[in-house]
Amino acid sequence: MxxxxxxxxxxxxxxxxxxxxxxxxxxxxxxxxEELKRHFSVVQVFGIAFSIMGLLPSISSVIGYSLTAGPVGMVWGWCIASACIMVVGLAMAELGSSLPTSGGLYWWTYHFAPENAKRPLSFLCGYSNSLGLIGGLVSIDYGFSLMLLSVVSLATDGEFEPSKYTVYGVFAGAVLTHGLAGILTTKLISKIQTACIVLNIGIIVLVVIALPVGARDHLNDGKFIFTQIENISEWPTGWNFFLSWLAPIWTIGAFDSCVHMAEEASNASRAVPIGIISSIGMCWILGVIVNIICAAVINPDVEAIINTPLGQPMAQIIYDCLGKKWTMAIMSIIFCLQWTMGLSILVAGSRQNWAFARDGALPFSDWLKVVHKETGVPRRTVIMGTFVGLAIGCICMIDDKAAYALFSLPPVSNDLAWLLPIFLKLVFGASKFVPGPFYLGKVLSKIIGIAASGYLVFAIILLMFPTATPHVTTDTMNYVVVLNVGVWIGALAYYFLYARRWYTGPRSxxxxxxxxxxxxxxxxxxxxxxxxxxxxxxxxxxxxxxxxx
Structure with a gap:
């Protein structure tokens, strides 16, 4: 048409x-x-992705993973992984410009897949994407609880040591407040994204200026920042460097939220690709700057930073530069911004789940697909995401190693959901693809598709590995394997045993x-x-x- x-x-x-x-x-x-209200401008579509990425709060949550490879892991790991993620973003931007719908990934999978694989692959993609978005909420709010409690620990000079049940209690409070806020009107939530852009950039500017000033007497030199490599694990040094990529992979992993907001965006075929590319590019550049600054001011004893009694490496880095009061103030701002990250990803995830329910793929779809008439918000999928998130978050009460799965869960789930439509378009969909306003051209589009598919396969494998040691035990196990593979197998089993009788793919x-x-x-x-x-x-x-x- x-x-x-x-x-x-x-x-x-x-x-x-x-x-x-x-x-x-x-x-x-x-x-x-149309059932949702289009209150999101191009800037606000960018804002929801940038808000979920929440650069400084995200780096604060996962900097410990990049620190295991030292400054090289922080700086070069971020730079290389971000470049790979941008390739994926370019491939997705083409699809979002051509076919802007909240269902996005699973809809594209159905559209480009060969006839006999359309329904099962679309079903698998949708469930993996839903798990990734709800898992993103869980990991963000788990990081929020750790940061908030690290401020309490700092305020009591380390006397307060939260139990795993305390951590879950704070986590649950964050998730529930997101559920309450997520049922607000689309217009109000779009305004929040504008504020988040300003606040996120403001705190980055503050930290980038304040940390070097506070550490001016003990700054590390360029050789340390750009060439010092550590290996605080039992893995070979090269593989340990790849594992440091978890930090940028987790941080810059929410750009598909622009796709899920497509049916609430004005001029969606342009807003979606602009939001995807600009959010990745902004986090790539600003992330490199933040990591260089952190490497410049960090205590050269990196292992001591990782094992800080504060429970948060970023809190220790700021404390060493600025002292107790400034650390408490900055970390308080950071965890407040992290709260807005959780709200934004719950909103984006609820739109994916609403679209999936609209096509009859979820249990109780007829109930879940209802949109609240006055607010234009799919409140029931907001509530669903809240309670599923609370259930998944119980993993953090097992132990610290199990809690690592909360940070690997979203990127692994989303990487598969991103891989399927990009790969299927590349192999089967050339004749079906009609370019939108954003198009790379026939040759470059194919090159980008090949590179993006190769990277995503590598990233999925990488994120399945334990971070500390190749010797797997119940204590060192990366439980994301159990979670993700279990959901993937479960989704396909559910489809072939039951859902294939009624799930026909996206339906008008x-x-x-x-x-x-x-x-x-x-x-x-x-x-x-x-x-x-x-x-x-x-x-x-x-x-x-x-x-x-």
């Missing part, structure tokens, strides 16, 4: 003819009527509102008329030219 770009047509409305915006026409072409709901089809038909008739008039004008001009000659 072809659409024309315009904002209004009073003459048609005066005649009683229904009118469809460009976004409505594109969505109708995909097969859906346009018949529920025939006015949408009427409006789109009017738009296309007008476009055809305009094209015909232009063709006639061109013929007249050519005839005049021939007469003159």
């Amino acid at each position: 072809t659409v024309i770009e315009r904002k209004s047509d009073d003459s048609l409305q005066e005649k009683g003819v229904p009118y469809a915006t460009q976004d409505e026409c594109i969505l109708a072409d995909i097969g859906y009527k 709901n346009l018949e529920d509102d025939p006015r949408v089809l009427d409006a789109v038909r009017v738009v296309n008739q007008e476009l055809a008329k305009e094209e015909s008039e232009k063709a006639n004008e061109k013929q007249v001009e050519e005839h005049v030219e021939r007469v003159v000659i």
Whole structure:
């Protein structure tokens, strides 16, 4: 279906003819009527991804993983992994520009997959993506609880040592407050994203300036920052360096949230790719700067920083530079921003789950797909995400090693969900792909697709490994293998044993509102008329030219 770009047509409305915006026409072409309210601008679509990434709060949560490889892991690990993630972002931006829908990944998987694999692969992709987004909420709020409690520990000079049950209690409080905030109107949540952009950049500027000033008497030199490699694990040094990539992989892992907000974005076919690419690029550049600053001011005894009694390596780094009061102030701002990260990812995840329920893929889909009429928010999927998150978070009460799975869970789940549509478009979908406003061109698009697919396969394998040692025991086990593989096998088993009887893939709901089809038909008739008039004008001009000659 072809659409024309315009904002209004009073003459048609005066005649009683229904009118469809460009976004409505594109969505109708995909097969859906509009149910959500489009209150997100291009900047706010970028904002929801940038807010979830929450650069400094995220680095604070996972800096311990990059520190195991020393400054080289912090700086070069971030730089290389970010470049790989940008390649994936470019591939996804093309898809988001061509087919902007909240279902995104599983919808694209169905669209590009061969006929006999469409339904099971779409089903698997949707469940993996849903797990990744809810897992993202869990890992963010687990990091939030650790940061908040590290401030309490600092305030009591280390006398307060939280138990794993205390950690879960704080985590649960964060998740529940996100659930309450997540049912607010779309317009209010979009305003929060604008504020988050300003606050996140502001705290980065503060830390980048304050830490070197505070550590001016003991700054590390360039050789230490860019060439000092550590190996605080039992893995070979090279593999340990790859494991340090967990920090950027986890941090810059929310750009698909732009896709899930597509049905609430104005000019979605442009807003989605801009949001994806700009959020990755911003975190790549600012992340390198933050990591260089941290490497410049850090205590050269990296192992002591990792094992700090404060329970948070970033808190120790700030404390060594600025002292107790400044550390408490900065860490308090950081964990407040981390709270907004959790809210944003719950909102994005609820839209994915709502779209999945709209297509009948989730249990109780008929109940979950209902949109609250007054707010335009899928409140029931917000509530679902809240309680599933609380259940998954119980892992943190096992032990610290099990809690590591909370940080590997989102990227592993999302990487598979990203891999499927990108790979299927590359191999099977060339003839089906219709470029949107953002398109890399036939050759470069294929190169990007190959590179993105290769990286995602590597990342999935990498994130399955234990971080500390190759000698696997119940204590050193990376439980993300159990969680992710269990969900993947469970999703496919559920499909083949039961869901295949009724899940037919994405299904149109346009018949529920025939006015949408009427409006789109009017738009296309007008476009055809305009094209015909232009063709006639061109013929007249050519005839005049021939007469003159």
